Each structure stands twice: as structure tokens, then as C-alpha cells.
Amino acid sequence: MSRIGKQPVALPSGVTATVSGQTVEVKGPKGTRSWTATDEVTITQEDDAIRVAPRGNSKRARQQWGMSRTNIANLVQGVTDGFKKELEVQGVGYRAQAQGNTLKLNLGLSHDVDFPVPEGVTVTTPKPTEIVVEGHDEQLVGQVAANIRDWRRPEPYKGKGIRYKGEYIFLKEGKKK
CATH class of the missing domain: 3.90.930.12 (Ribosomal protein L6)
Incomplete structure (x- = not known):
């Protein structure tokens, strides 16, 4: 049962x-x-x-x-109530800015990333290092958050990248002399 x-x-x-x-x-x-x-x-x-x-x-x-x-x-x-996913951007010079239906991401690449926001989802940036994805379709909200995170996943040595709020990244120890 x-x-x-x-x-x-x-x-x-x-x-x-x-x-x-x-x-x-x-x-x-x-x-x-x-x-x-x-x-x-x-x-x-x-x-x-x-x-x-x-x-x-x-x-x-x-x-x-x-x-x-x-x-x-x-x-x-x-x-x-709707659904909500919160993302954090960590790294020197990494930031996000919502402009209408696009999310502009500065992630240390040679160019800025313009992420088009699909219909039915709203993306806001209360701070340059925070991204909030909201909508009434749970699958779509989660998929958009995952697509944003894929642009710069958190790396295991310094933890730089885009992570979910509250996500723990296991940091590896670097090289030793």
C-alpha cells in the first residue's frame, strides 16, 4: 500500500x-x-x-x-504558493544581474553569459551574488535553476561557482610541498 x-x-x-x-x-x-x-x-x-x-x-x-x-x-x-529555488554565486568578480527576460552572468569567462529566462519563470537578483528562480511549475523552476548552475558548477578546491543556497561543497586539499 x-x-x-x-x-x-x-x-x-x-x-x-x-x-x-x-x-x-x-x-x-x-x-x-x-x-x-x-x-x-x-x-x-x-x-x-x-x-x-x-x-x-x-x-x-x-x-x-x-x-x-x-x-x-x-x-x-x-x-x-509557487515554487522557489535560491542560488548563490561565489567567486571574485562573479556576479549576476537580471535584466527583463535575460539573466546576465559574469563568471570569469572571456565573455558575459546572457541566459534567456523561459516563459512561466521569474528570475530576480536581490544581490549581485544571489539568484532567485520562482514559478508555479516545480519541474520548470528546478530545470532553470540547474541550467543556470551548469554555467559554472562549484569547483572542489576553492568552492568558486554557482551553488544552491545551503549546499555544502566538500573542499579538497590542494598540493603540498
């Missing part, structure tokens, strides 16, 4: 959901999101909750059960 799948997804006030077949559409203060489930699960809507149940007892149905419930919960969280 899936411990996650058994729990219903509660709909907070101000959020409405419609279930039509395998498609769930959720409307809230931050926008509208929809998701289509596989045929291995059954989705039902009660008064202020959505329940997911497996069809049959096959391994795939049980796998999809918890995942489907989590995806629906992410839809609800995305339209109410």
Missing part, C-alpha cells in the same frame, strides 16, 4: 479543481495548471479534496498511484 497515495490532496480556499477523465485542472491565485494521469490510476474529486486510487494490483499501477498523488499535490502548491 502506498502511504503517500492513500492521503487525499486537500484543496485550500481560493483553489478550484476539475477532474475530467484522467485530466486534472487546478485554478488558483497564481494561475491555472493541468496534468494528465496514466490509465493505471483513478482520480475522483470530493468536496474539497482529490483522491487517487490504483486500478488493479499490478506493479505499474502501484508505482503510478503515489506519483500521481504527488503530481496533483504539486499542482495545488504551484497555484497557491
